[in-house]
Structure formats: structure tokens, C-alpha cells
Amino acid sequence: MSEWVTAATLAFMEHLLPPTEELALLDRELAGLDLRRSQLLRRRAWLVSVLQTPGPLTVGPPTPSFPPPAGHTSAPFAAPGRPAAPAVRTRGAQNVLLTLGGLLLTVAAIAFTLVSWGHMGIGGRSAVLSTVTVAALAAPAVLLRRGLSSTAESLAALGAVLMVLDAYALHEVALPRTGGLGFAATASAVLAVLWAAYGLVLGGLRLPLPAAVLGAQLTLLLWAWAERADALVFAGALLATAALDCVIALRGKGVAVRVAACSGLWVTGGAGLLVALMESLSADAPADAVLPGALLLAGSAIALSGARRAPAGVAVAGGLVAGLAAVAAVSGVLVAGVSGGWVVPVYLLCGGALPVAVRAPLGRPAGQGLVWASGAVTAGSVLFSLPPVAVSLAGPVGQLDRVWAGAPRDGVRGALGATELPWSEMAAAPVVLLLVAAVLAAAYRWWEGVLRWAGPVLSPGPAARGVVGATAPVLGWAGLAVLPAALDASYAVAVSVQLVLVAGVFAVAVGGLRRGMTGVALTASVCGAAGAVGVALLSLGTEPATYAVFGALLVVFVAAAVAWDAPVAAASRPDRVPVTVQAVAACAAVACAVVLAGACGASLGLAAHRAAPVILAVPAVTVLLGARLKGRAVALPVELAGGAAALPAVGLAMGDMPFLAMVLALCAVLAAGTALRPERRPVAGYLATALFVAAAWVRLSASGVSSPEAYTLPVTVPALVIGVLRRRRDPAASSWTAYGAGLTATLVPSLVAAWADPHWLRPLLLGTAALVITLLGARWRLQSLLVLGGAVLALDALHELAPYVVQVVGTLPRWVAPALAGALLLAVGATYEKRLRDARRLRDALGRMR
Structure with a gap:
């Protein structure tokens, strides 16, 4: 309305x-x-x-x-503009109050039992505890009928604590001579049964049944402790408790009961399996490992039985534990008394047999757990086999201290510096690595069969196949690389095997690339590079081995670069991996050629500086190859590697200045030859100029020439000529770009030398040259000539007048200098605006110049 x-x-x-x-x-x-x-x-x-x-x-x-x-x-x-205060929830406040009340009553009962117990007679004690316990246990039944479940839970918890105190009181009063551990074991069993019955009778309570489960965890453990049983009995008691927990977890009612049972299962079962495993590993004979193995198998059965009906995540974990326990049980019996070096292959074989069980009716999650267990055993076996591989890879570095010192008498182990290592314990490492590599290669080759076999359980995707294929060559190479050291082969045999292995790994890489297996090709290439470094260092022990190995590596790397080039050129959009590997192979070939050139100089007995031109043969070849490989992706890496190869030659020539000048000049010639190609001219041209200049300066220094003009004028004159040609083709080019660098190269060093020169000739010549440059700059309106010439002329004149100024200042009174400075400031201040306009005109005039 x-x-x-x-x-x-x-x-x-x-x-x-x-x-x-x-x-x-x-x-x-x-x-x-x-x-x-x-x-x-x-x-x-x-x-x-x-x-x-x-x-x-x-x-x-x-x-x-x-x-x-x-x-x-x-x-x-009541309060306009303010939200009403939220009311405190009655249920939450009730729970807090009941919890605090139950805790206070529990603390009071414990204090009464432990502190005030001795002040009452036997009748009083029994009457008080029994009355309070019965009342606390009976009250929840009445409270549940009235709907006060929280109060009932609190009193039930108090009753549970009072029952524990009753048991303690019973032992102290009626059975004081009974063993404490045995009585505790019996009491825990009785209390667990009573709590379970109490919880079943009063179905509305949630606490008694989980309390019964937790109380049952201690019975067998305390009994074994009371009987002073050995470790196997303890393991059996823990596994029996775990079996009971498994049954309760699968058939118990209520989430709290199942959570308590699962927690007890993991704790007691895990502890029992660990004790049995330690006993199995310490067995000295197969007979001693039978009983620990039986316990491990029992634990495996418990885990599998729980995994069949557990949720997916828990089932996978159960299958994993079951598989590991089964492998430990069988392997422990087989390896008892076997030397430590061959224990790992036995565990590996037993772990490899686990995937056979995936066809059993265990359920998919449990089957996945078994496969994960097999993978864990395999990974552990590979990790235990890696230390000798690390020794075989890092050991050749020691050859850098004994180049061409001769073959070691202790064979390859002496060359590796690993004669003191326990090779008998590591003898099985090649077997483990090669066996795993063979299995992975077979799985990669017959991947469709693997899918048909394990598909219902695992359903592995294509990524898994790529990982398997990339891992197989790595493990295979590692196993073959450590084989000579494991067999204690001679130095020559070890070098030959490593060299053949490098060639074979690169062949696998090239074959993988041609078949589209990029992962296999990449990992094989990395292994080949690592193996090449190792065998190269290992070959430094003798002169023939150095020539043989580096020559063979040169051929291998060249062949690999050429072989990689075919699929790269065939691809319309080449992948970065083949291009990168091809470039690395080409650069490695250049490095091998440099080592061979240096070895030739050493074999000829040449001094270090005389061997430098021999090394420059490698950059000369790379310059020719760069022109031949024009347009290919490998051309630039080859030329850069060749340029880097000139650095050792320069370093070797440092001990003789004339030879250093010659080496720099040869490098300049090579850079100039590279600059003939238009695509390399912007960089190679500047490099050639810098090298020619450096060669000339080194030669002048070696001849004892100390005048800076001898060093700077050969640079200035060509630079100014180039500047003139640049300005003719491009009149808009700045004078700083055309003439700045050339003029600075001579004027600045000459000015520095003139300030330190006590004679008059250099300052006079420098001032005359600066005056001419300044006048030319003013005549042709060239900013760089005017600024540089004027600045140098002014500084040179200041240098010449400085002695007279000092002399005059020394004869004048001391007050003259401050007076002149003040007068100058007054004059500038008085004509500030005019001076500012003059400065702006000068700036504008310079700005209009080029």
C-alpha cells in the first residue's frame, strides 16, 4: 500500500x-x-x-x-551502522568445557593414585577407585540416552584412565612380586579387551574402540621384552601385532578405529621388517637367514593382503613395501656367506623378477607398488655400482702431472691412482650396470610387448619410453668404461678399450639420430664426450699413446660431425640438439689437432716459442675449412675453435719477443684472409688490424724503440686515410667517426710523453701538429679536429708555461693569488649573462660542425 x-x-x-x-x-x-x-x-x-x-x-x-x-x-x-556481534557457538563452548573438565579429573585421579594413595587403608583405596571407575564408566550410558554425547565421551575417557590406574593399583597392592613387564603385557591385553567390549556395548561412543586398538599394540612387545627374547622374537611379535592391525583396518567399524589400526600397522610392521632385515643382512650362512627371510615374507604377505582392499594411494605403498620385503627375504638367503662384491647382483636379479607378479590378481594399485619396488631395487643397485665409475672417470686427471713419464707398472689401476681401493668389493659393478642397460635396451626395443604385459597395471606413456631409451646407453657405457679397471687390465689394453668404446658410443649416437631417437642420441653423445676426455688424459702417460689416441679421436670427431651433418641438412627445420652436438664434435676435432701439433713440436725438441708457429697450422686449416663450409651450421664453430687454437701459440711465444711479433703477424694474416669473405669482414677486419698493430708494437719493443710516436703513427696514418675515404663516400658521416680514433691514437700518448719529457723538441713538434690540426678543423668546420687539436695545444702550452708560472708565483707575495682569484670571480660575476650567451654561441657553433 x-x-x-x-x-x-x-x-x-x-x-x-x-x-x-x-x-x-x-x-x-x-x-x-x-x-x-x-x-x-x-x-x-x-x-x-x-x-x-x-x-x-x-x-x-x-x-x-x-x-x-x-x-x-x-x-x-542496538548499534546502527555496526554489524551484530557473532554469538559464541554453544557446541564449541561445550566441547571446550568438557575437555578441560575431563583433563582436570584425570590429573586429579593420577595425583590421588600416586601421591595420596599411602594415606588410606586397603579398603578405602579399593572403595574409592572402584566406585569412581564404575561411576565414570556407567555414566555415559545414561548421558547417551539423554543426547549428551560430548559429556559421555569425556567421562568415558576419564574411565579409561581410571582403568589404567586400577591396573597399577592392583599390581602395587595385590601382586607386588609379579614382574612389571609381564604384568603390563597382561594388563594391556585385558584392558584392550575390556575397552573393545565397552565400546561395542555403547555404540554411541567413539573413544573406547580406538583406545582398545592402541592398547593392543603393547601386549606382544611387552611380553617379548619380559621374556628377554632375541631380535627375531621381537620382530615376530611386531609383525603379529601388525597382522592384527591389518585385520582391524580392513574390517573395523568407524573411521577412528581404522585410522588407529593403520597407524599401528605402519609403525609395528615397519619396525618388525627393519629388525628382520638387519638379521637377514648379518646372517653368516643360508641357514641363519631362513628365519629372518620367513619373517620378511610374512610381512610381505601382510602388506599385500592389506593393499588388495586399501585405497589407491595406500595400496601402492603397501605393494611397494611387500615387494621390497620379498626381495630382501629371498636375496638374504641366497647371499648369506657370499662376498660383499657379489651381493648387489643377487638383489638386482630378485628385484627384476618382481614385475612377473603384476599378472597376479592383486589389483592395479598393488601391482604398481610391486613395479615401484622393482625400480627401487634396480636404482639402489645402480647407485652402489657408481663409485668405481667415478674413479675411472676422475682418475686420468692425475696424468697431467706425469706427461710422457711412461706406462705405469701397476696397469690401469696405477694410471688411475686407485691401487689401494677395494676392487674385489667393486668387481660386480660392471655386471650390474651392463645387466640393467641390457634390460632397458630390450624394453625400449620391444616397447609394444612391454605395454601388452604391464599395460593393465602401469599404462606407461611415450615419455617413459624416452627415459628408458636415454638411460640405457648411459649405463651401458658406464659398465664398459669401468670394466678394464675391474679386471685389472694393462695400460695399453685399457687405453685401447676406452678408445674403441668412444667410437662405439658415437656410432650409437649417430644411429639414434638417424632413427629419430633424439634422447638416445643426446645421452650417447654426452657419454662419448666424457669418455673422450678420459681416454685423452689417460693417453698422456706415453708418447705413442698420445699420438695414437688423439689421432684416432680426431678421426672420430670429424666422422661424427660429418655424420651429424647429413640429418641436419636433410631436415627442413633442424633441431637444436643435432646442431649443437655437431658443433661440439667439430670443436673437439680442432682441439685434438692442436694437441697433436703441440706434441709434434715437443717430439722435435723445439723450444716453446719455436713450437708456436707449428700450432698455427691448425688455425690456418680452419680458415680454409670455414671458406669451404660456407653456409653450414658447423662453419662458425670451426672458425671460432681455430681462432681459440691461436691462443696457445701466442702463449708459447711469450718468452721471445721477436717470435711473439712473428706469431701475431701470422695471426693477423689469417684474420685478414678470413676478412676476405663478406660475411666475416665486420669482425675479422678489425681483428686483423688489431693483430697487425700489436705485431708492430711488439717488434718495436723488441728492438728497443721507446718513443710512443713510433707505435702510434703507423696506426694513425691508415686510420686517417680510411676516414678520408669514408667521408668521401658518406659526406654526412661525423668527423668523430672518421678522424676521432686516428687522432686520439697519436695525440694522447704524445701528450702524456711530452708532460714527462724535460727536453723541448717533442713539446714543440706536438704543439705545432696540434696547431695545424686546430686550424684545419676551423677551416673545414670539423668538430673533432678543432676540439682535439685545441685541447692538446692548450695542455701543451700549459706544460711549457708551467715552470715560468711557478717561478713568478714564487716571487710574488702570497696575497696576490687570492686577490687575482677574487678579481676574476668578480669580473665573471659582473658579466655572467654575457659570458653565458658567449658559451651558448660557442656550443651552437661547435654543434653545427661535423
């Missing part, structure tokens, strides 16, 4: 009221609507809080009519 009246009023006023009055009326109506909305929102919040509070519903104060009466202070609207 009110809305209709308002609408009618507005319609009426639309025709009668002036606009100003109508606007004021609309503002009042809108303000009233906003106030009404805020009141309704506060009323709604109060009603929601009432509905969320347990207990009988009460009718709140009515929503005030619109407009609200002045001074209205009902509950939902």
Missing part, C-alpha cells in the same frame, strides 16, 4: 510541483529507502545468528516499521 501511495504521490507531483521541490522530495525518499535497507540487513544478520545457535528458538524483537521510531534500541538494531 505504501509503495502505491508513494508512486501515486510522485505521479501527481510530476505535474504539479516545481523541479526544485520535486528533486528535494526524491532525495528524501531515497534516503528513507537506504535506511530501510540497512535495517532489514541488520535484522537478517540477527536471525541468521539465532538459527545457528542450538537450543529453542526465540522470537526476536519485531522489525521496526518505516520510518523507525526515534530511540529504538532493540537487539538487532
Whole structure:
């Protein structure tokens, strides 16, 4: 009705009221609507809080009519503009109070039993404890019928604690001579049964059944402890408890019971398996490992039985534990009494047999756990076999200290510096690595069969196949690399085997690339590179081995680069992996050629500086190859490697300055030859110029020339000629670009030398040259000539006038210098605006120059 009246009023006023009055009326109506909305929102919040509070519903104060009466202070609207305070939930407060009350009563009962027990007679003690215990256990039945479940739970917890105290009191009063551990074992069993019966009778309580499960965990363990049993009995007691937990976890009622049983299962079962495993590993004979193996198999059976009905994640973990326990049980019997070096292959074989069980009706998650267990055993076996591989890879570094010292007498182990290592314990490492590599290669080759076999359990994707294929060559190479050291082969045999292995691994890499197996090709290439470094260092022991190995590696790397080039050139969009590997192979070939050149110089008995030109033959060949390989991806890496190969030659020539000048000049010639190609000219041209200049400077220094102009003028003259040619082709080019570098190369060093020269000739010649440059700059309006020439002329003149200025200043009174400075400042200050305009004109004039 009110809305209709308002609408009618507005319609009426639309025709009668002036606009100003109508606007004021609309503002009042809108303000009233906003106030009404805020009141309704506060009323709604109060009603929601009432509905969320347990207990009988009460009718709140009515929503005030619109407009609200002045001074209205009902509950939902007591504080306009503020939200109503949230009511404390009765259930949460009740739980807090009951929990605190139960804890206080429990603490009081414990204090009474332990402290005040001796102040009462036997009758009083029994009467108090029994009465309180019976009351605490009986009260929950009454409370549950009245719907007070939280209070019942608190009193049930108090009753459980009182039952433990009753057991303690019974032992102290009636059975003081009974062994404490045995009585505790019996008491834990009795209490577990009583709590279970109590929980089943009062089905509304959630605490007694989990308490019964937790109490049962101690019975067999305390009994074994009381009997002073050995480790196997302890393991059996723990596994028996785990079996009971497994049954409860699978058939128990309630989430709390199952969680408690699962927790006990993992703790007791894990502890039992660990004890049995330690006993199995320490067995000296197969007979001694039978009983620990039986316990491990029992634990495996418990885990599998639980995994068949457990959720997916728990089932996978159960299958993993079951598989590991089964492998440890069987392997422990087989390896008992076997030397430590051959224990790992036995475990590997037993772990490899686990995937056979995936066809059994165990369920997919449990089968996945078994496969994971097999993978864990395999990974552990590989890790145990890696130390000798690390020795075989890192050992050749020691050959750098004994280059061409001769073959070691202790064979390859002596060359590796590993004669003191326990090789008998590591003899099985090649077997393990090669066996795993063979299995992975077979799985990669017959992947479809693997999918048909394990598909119902694992359903592996294509990525898994790529990982398998990439891992197989790595393990195979590692096994073959450590084989000579494991067999204690001679030095020559070890070098030959490693060299053949490098060639074979690169062949696998090339074959993998041609078949589209990029992962296999990449890992095989990395292994080949690591093997090449190892055999190269190993060959430094003798001169023939060095030539043979580095020559063979040169051929291998060249062949690999050429072989990689075929699929790269055939691909419309070449992958980065083949291009990168091809570049690395080409650079490695250049490095081998440099070593061979250096070895030739050493064999000829040349001094270090005389051997430098021999090494420069390698950069010369790379310059020719770069021109021949024009347009291919490998061309630039080859040329860069050749350029880097010139650095050892320069380093060797450092001991003789004339030879160093010759080597730098030869390098400049090679750079100039590279600069003949347009695509290399921007970099190679500057490099050739710098090398020619450096060669000239070194030659001058070797000849005893100390004047800086002898070093700078040969640079300045060509630079200025190039600048003139540049300005003729491009008149818009800046004078700094054309002449700045050339002029600076001579003027700055000459100026520094003139300031330190006590004679008059160099300053006079430098000042004359600077004056000519300044005048030419002013005549041709060239900024670089004017600025550089003028600055050098001014500094040179200052140098010449400095002695006279010092002499004059020394004869004048001391007050003259401050007076002149003050006068100068006054003059500049007085004509500041004019000086500023003059500076701007000078700046603009210089800016108009080029």
C-alpha cells in the first residue's frame, strides 16, 4: 500500500510541483529507502545468528516499521551502522568445557593414585577407585540416552584412565612380586579387551574402540621384552601385532578405529621388517637367514593382503613395501656367506623378477607398488655400482702431472691412482650396470610387448619410453668404461678399450639420430664426450699413446660431425640438439689437432716459442675449412675453435719477443684472409688490424724503440686515410667517426710523453701538429679536429708555461693569488649573462660542425 501511495504521490507531483521541490522530495525518499535497507540487513544478520545457535528458538524483537521510531534500541538494531556481534557457538563452548573438565579429573585421579594413595587403608583405596571407575564408566550410558554425547565421551575417557590406574593399583597392592613387564603385557591385553567390549556395548561412543586398538599394540612387545627374547622374537611379535592391525583396518567399524589400526600397522610392521632385515643382512650362512627371510615374507604377505582392499594411494605403498620385503627375504638367503662384491647382483636379479607378479590378481594399485619396488631395487643397485665409475672417470686427471713419464707398472689401476681401493668389493659393478642397460635396451626395443604385459597395471606413456631409451646407453657405457679397471687390465689394453668404446658410443649416437631417437642420441653423445676426455688424459702417460689416441679421436670427431651433418641438412627445420652436438664434435676435432701439433713440436725438441708457429697450422686449416663450409651450421664453430687454437701459440711465444711479433703477424694474416669473405669482414677486419698493430708494437719493443710516436703513427696514418675515404663516400658521416680514433691514437700518448719529457723538441713538434690540426678543423668546420687539436695545444702550452708560472708565483707575495682569484670571480660575476650567451654561441657553433 505504501509503495502505491508513494508512486501515486510522485505521479501527481510530476505535474504539479516545481523541479526544485520535486528533486528535494526524491532525495528524501531515497534516503528513507537506504535506511530501510540497512535495517532489514541488520535484522537478517540477527536471525541468521539465532538459527545457528542450538537450543529453542526465540522470537526476536519485531522489525521496526518505516520510518523507525526515534530511540529504538532493540537487539538487532542496538548499534546502527555496526554489524551484530557473532554469538559464541554453544557446541564449541561445550566441547571446550568438557575437555578441560575431563583433563582436570584425570590429573586429579593420577595425583590421588600416586601421591595420596599411602594415606588410606586397603579398603578405602579399593572403595574409592572402584566406585569412581564404575561411576565414570556407567555414566555415559545414561548421558547417551539423554543426547549428551560430548559429556559421555569425556567421562568415558576419564574411565579409561581410571582403568589404567586400577591396573597399577592392583599390581602395587595385590601382586607386588609379579614382574612389571609381564604384568603390563597382561594388563594391556585385558584392558584392550575390556575397552573393545565397552565400546561395542555403547555404540554411541567413539573413544573406547580406538583406545582398545592402541592398547593392543603393547601386549606382544611387552611380553617379548619380559621374556628377554632375541631380535627375531621381537620382530615376530611386531609383525603379529601388525597382522592384527591389518585385520582391524580392513574390517573395523568407524573411521577412528581404522585410522588407529593403520597407524599401528605402519609403525609395528615397519619396525618388525627393519629388525628382520638387519638379521637377514648379518646372517653368516643360508641357514641363519631362513628365519629372518620367513619373517620378511610374512610381512610381505601382510602388506599385500592389506593393499588388495586399501585405497589407491595406500595400496601402492603397501605393494611397494611387500615387494621390497620379498626381495630382501629371498636375496638374504641366497647371499648369506657370499662376498660383499657379489651381493648387489643377487638383489638386482630378485628385484627384476618382481614385475612377473603384476599378472597376479592383486589389483592395479598393488601391482604398481610391486613395479615401484622393482625400480627401487634396480636404482639402489645402480647407485652402489657408481663409485668405481667415478674413479675411472676422475682418475686420468692425475696424468697431467706425469706427461710422457711412461706406462705405469701397476696397469690401469696405477694410471688411475686407485691401487689401494677395494676392487674385489667393486668387481660386480660392471655386471650390474651392463645387466640393467641390457634390460632397458630390450624394453625400449620391444616397447609394444612391454605395454601388452604391464599395460593393465602401469599404462606407461611415450615419455617413459624416452627415459628408458636415454638411460640405457648411459649405463651401458658406464659398465664398459669401468670394466678394464675391474679386471685389472694393462695400460695399453685399457687405453685401447676406452678408445674403441668412444667410437662405439658415437656410432650409437649417430644411429639414434638417424632413427629419430633424439634422447638416445643426446645421452650417447654426452657419454662419448666424457669418455673422450678420459681416454685423452689417460693417453698422456706415453708418447705413442698420445699420438695414437688423439689421432684416432680426431678421426672420430670429424666422422661424427660429418655424420651429424647429413640429418641436419636433410631436415627442413633442424633441431637444436643435432646442431649443437655437431658443433661440439667439430670443436673437439680442432682441439685434438692442436694437441697433436703441440706434441709434434715437443717430439722435435723445439723450444716453446719455436713450437708456436707449428700450432698455427691448425688455425690456418680452419680458415680454409670455414671458406669451404660456407653456409653450414658447423662453419662458425670451426672458425671460432681455430681462432681459440691461436691462443696457445701466442702463449708459447711469450718468452721471445721477436717470435711473439712473428706469431701475431701470422695471426693477423689469417684474420685478414678470413676478412676476405663478406660475411666475416665486420669482425675479422678489425681483428686483423688489431693483430697487425700489436705485431708492430711488439717488434718495436723488441728492438728497443721507446718513443710512443713510433707505435702510434703507423696506426694513425691508415686510420686517417680510411676516414678520408669514408667521408668521401658518406659526406654526412661525423668527423668523430672518421678522424676521432686516428687522432686520439697519436695525440694522447704524445701528450702524456711530452708532460714527462724535460727536453723541448717533442713539446714543440706536438704543439705545432696540434696547431695545424686546430686550424684545419676551423677551416673545414670539423668538430673533432678543432676540439682535439685545441685541447692538446692548450695542455701543451700549459706544460711549457708551467715552470715560468711557478717561478713568478714564487716571487710574488702570497696575497696576490687570492686577490687575482677574487678579481676574476668578480669580473665573471659582473658579466655572467654575457659570458653565458658567449658559451651558448660557442656550443651552437661547435654543434653545427661535423
